[in-house]
Amino acid sequence: GPKVLEHLVDTVLYFEGDKDHNYRMVRVVKNRFGPTDEVAVFQMTGDGLKEVANPSQIFLEERKKDVAGSVIVPTLEGSRPILVEIQALVTPTVFPTPTRKSTGVDQSRLALLLAVLEKRMRMPLHQSDVFVSVVGGMKVYEPAIDIGILVAIASSMRMSPIDHNTTLIGEVGLSGELRSVPRLDARLKEAKQMGFKRCVVPEYHIESFKGSDPGIELIGASMVDEAMRALLPFSQRPSRTPANAAC
Incomplete structure (x- = not known):
């Protein structure tokens, strides 16, 4: 089925964000060794992705x-x-x-x-x-x-x-x-x-x-x-x- 690849790996991350905004979210949807539903926020810059320390x-x-x-x-x-x-x-x-x-x-x-x-x-x-x-x-x-x-x-x-x-x-x-x-x-x-x-x-x-x-x-x-x-x-x-x- 469509989830066969997810079953083969230990961690699945989704890279989310609107193409019209500079911010991207990495969301954990599967993690055998830690919590899921965690989110990291990054900003798209000329030098690549930079972590946002204070998303709020x-x-x-x-x-x-x-x-x-x-x-x-x-x-x-x-x-x-x-x-x-x-x-x-x-x-x-x-x-x-x-x-x-x-x-x-x-x-x-x-x-x-x-x-x-x-x-x-x-x-x-x-x-x-x-x-x-x-x-x-x-x-x-x-x-x-x-x-x-x-x-x-x-x-x-x-x-x-x-x-x-x-x-x-x-x-x-x-x-x-x-x-x-x-x-x-x-x-x-x-x-x-x-x-x-x-x-x-x-x-x-x-x-x-x-x-x-x-x-x-x-x-x-x-x-x-x-x-x-x-x-x-x-x-x-x-x-x-x-x-x-x-x-």
Whole structure:
């Protein structure tokens, strides 16, 4: 089968990256003698590939502050926390079927999250084109960035930027709940080192940090709408009954 070559070797590395960007990722997908899912980041230069010692700083150095549709999420690649910028653009569609495009994010995951946003937050995205991108050409596979994608989309739709000192993390379930993520302490440490002051996290994690100082203000949220209200000033809790129920 197509995996016969992988079965013959001890280590398999994937060389990833967007041809339009200078950065490349070497991802470990098989390793008989160590952990998998580790990532090393390199920069293409005139002298060849150079290792990037601090990927978070590289991916955020051109970030524009107070721009609607932009959020920072502390993702985890293997054992390495990396802060990435997720951008979203929402525009009215002129076609019967709206466009949904993603770069660096799984397309089927984006479709699922858009359904959650429409159902749980009552956002009329069926009349809008939606574009989502991970800046820098990086591909992020973990569901812990779910809430970042949703907030970026809502921020773009409402033209309401979030505070540039705030980051967020959390997997989103189909009922709109925020679920726990692995190794939150390492993510928070990386966010603090990059100058962030606050982080919206699943409510589940708040209890584990009682009596300790994570070095960054934690804002707990158990549902998507709670996270929206904490980040976007004009977010309101969606009505539990249809808008025309009184008619």
